[in-house]
Amino acid sequence: MKQHILTLIAALFFTQGGIAQSSGTFTDARDGQTYKTISFQEASTGKTVTWMAQNLNYKGEGSYAYDDNENNRKVMGLLYTWEAAKKACPNGWHLPTDSEWAMLVNQFGGMDRAGEALKSVKGWSEDGNGTNSSGFNALPGGIRRKGSYHVLGFFGFFWTSSPAGAEGKAWGWNFHYGGPPSSNKQNLTKAFRFDVDVANGVSVRLVRD
Numbered sequence: 248m249k250q251h252i253l254t255l256i257a258a259l260f261f262t263q264g265g266i267a268q269s270s271g272t273f274t275d276a277r278d279g280q281t282y283k284t285i286s287f288q289e290a291s292t293g294k295t296v297t298w299m300a301q302n303l304n305y306k307g308e309g310s311y312a313y314d315d316n317e318n319n320r321k322v323m324g325l326l327y328t329w330e331a332a333k334k335a336c337p338n339g340w341h342l343p344t345d346s347e348w349a350m351l352v353n354q355f356g357g358m359d360r361a362g363e364a365l366k367s368v369k370g371w372s373e374d375g376n377g378t379n380s381s382g383f384n385a386l387p388g389g390i391r392r393k394g395s396y397h398v399l400g401f402f403g404f405f406w407t408s409s410p411a412g413a414e415g416k417a418w419g420w421n422f423h424y425g426g427p428p429s430s431n432k433q434n435l436t437k438a439f440r441f442d443v444d445v446a447n448g449v450s451v452r453l454v455r456d
Contacts, residue, residue, distance in 0.1 A: 268382050269285075269286045270283065270285055271283075271285075271297070272284060273299065273455075275305060275337045277305065277337060280304055282300070282301045282303075282304075283300040284299055284300055284455075285297070285300045285382040286298075287354065289354060290353075292350070297455040298454055298455075299340070299452050300383055300384050301384065302323055302324025302325070302386055302450045302452065303335060303451040305325070305337070306325065307331060307334065308331060309327060309328040309330060309331025309332075309334075309448075310325040310326065310327045310328075310448075311326045311327075311391050313389055313391075313396050314399075322370070322386065323388040324388065324451070325450075325451075326448030326450060327449065328446055328448055329406055329417045329446075332408075336453055339456050340453040340454065340455055342408040342451065342453060342454075343454045344408050344409050345407040345418040346409075348405070348407050348418075348420045348440075349440075351365075352438045355380075355381045355383075358438050358439070359436065360436050360437075361436075361437075361438040362385075362423065362435060362437050363377050363435070363436040364378060364380045364381040364383075365377060365379075366403070366422050366435075367384045367386050370386055370400065371400065371424050371435075372387070372401050372425065373424055373425040373426055373427060375401075375425025376425075377422075383452075387400045387402055388449070388450040389401070390404050390448065391447060391448030392444075392447050392448075401423075401424040402421055402423065402424065404419055404420075404421040404447075404449035404450060405419060405420050405449060405450050405451065406419055406449055406451055407419060407420065411443075412442070415446075416442040416444060416445065417442070417443055418440065418441075418442060419441060419442070420438055420441075421438075421441065422438060
């Protein structure tokens with residue numbers, strides 16, 4: 248019993264905002280891949296939510312390795328069209344809504360600060376790494392647009408399941424790289440919401456049902 252309690256305590260860690268989180272893993276029965284997860288209690292709802300803490304890497308129609316290089320899947324996962332992202336979810340998981348993404352961002356500092364807590368501690372260009380104090384480990388996986396690949400290391404784009412107002416668009420969220428010395432360095436701490444062409448390929452994080 249004592250060992251069990253110690254194990255639970257060891258699994259908990261705290262952000263600079265004092266948010267208790269627990270880490271875990273999930274194994275996708277379809278291909279045997281294991282993903283890290285992060286769970287926390289949402290401040291606005293009091294509900295405990297669990298997010299994948301790695302980019303989805305399940306291969307299916309409409310999913311792409313950056314530059315069509317399979318080695319890029321090892322860390323960054325795959326880029327998905329919007330329809331492919333909705334279909335790629337394993338049993339018990341779903342593509343987060345725009346509201347769920349907004350709650351995640353608000354939980355860790357809001358749009359002006361969440362980038363710092365949500366971004367990984369390495370992989371971002373020009374000193375744009377975060378602290379990953381959230382455990383979310385957002386990665387700069389880039390984007391696939393009209394068959395070409397762009398901005399690996401500079402931007403991390405993520406789908407929501409929510410259609411945007413314009414036809415052929417869905418809401419997404421993204422994080423910024425550090426930028427050259429003359430740029431606005433505050434961008435590296437920000438989270439951005441924007442509408443994305445559904446044919447583009449971007450990264451996917453999932454939420455447990």
